[in-house]
Amino acid sequence: MPLKSKRPRIVPLEPPFDAETGAVLDELGPPLQLFRVWARRPDLARGVASWGRYYFSRQSALSVRQRELVIDRTTALCGAGYEWGVHVAAFAGKAGFDAEQVRSLAGGSPADDCWGPGDRAVLTAVDELHATSDLSDEAWADLVAAAGEDGALDLLLVCGWYHAISFTVRALRLPLEPGTSCPD
Structure with a gap:
């Protein structure tokens, strides 16, 4: 990025x-x-x-981990290194991501061995939304099983919001914040 x-x-x-x-x-x-x-x-x-x-308050139906899966994966797919770096630095630990999972968020796949079924469902939904602006029936069913209907709705909105944030930080050409890094 x-x-x-x-x-x-x-x-x-x-x-x-x-x-x-x-x-x-x-x-x-x-x-x-x-x-x-x-x-x-x-x-x-x-x-x-x-x-x-x-x-991003306690009112969200997504857990911190699910929210950060959505944000980190979306910003990585959009090539928004600034925002990816801010979120990984601030929330990767709180979300419980290990180094392998951070690498996978940046450039791996939902099928990577480091993900369990719930995380995989969230990441698959993000990847499908990014690629097609829609979800297959299978991805929707898996997402609802992992996050519930309210969580699925929140995921759609958060994913869309971070596309907008990604467009913004890329077009603004913001340099990385101190203490953050950008995936290769």
């Missing part, structure tokens, strides 16, 4: 921040480069923060 340019197309805001920008960044979380780009438009940033609080 090499970056096309080392220079971002929209330069993230730098401190010191005015009061409104500071408040928006507080809502978004750590002042990552992507958040500092969104903060240039506070209403956009507030909308993103609002959506994220719902889908």
Whole structure:
């Protein structure tokens, strides 16, 4: 997932921040480069923060592991090394991923030996959505068995959201955050 340019197309805001920008960044979380780009438009940033609080809160029907399978696989398939690196650094441990699973998320297959049936169902759904914008009846049934109907709905939305995030970070040409890495 090499970056096309080392220079971002929209330069993230730098401190010191005015009061409104500071408040928006507080809502978004750590002042990552992507958040500092969104903060240039506070209403956009507030909308993103609002959506994220719902889908990544305890209200999501996906477990942390399932959510990170969706996000890491989606960003890898989209070649969004910036976002992949942020999520692997922040959540791989919390999701219980080992080194082999992280490698598989970056460039392997749902059929890799490191995945059990539930993880495989989630990854297969992500791969099918990425390739076809749809799910086969078999992939849907396996996903519902692994995550339930509410989890399947959340997966569809999270996968779509991280396609949008992937498009954004790639087109912005954001360099990696400190302490993160990009899969080869």
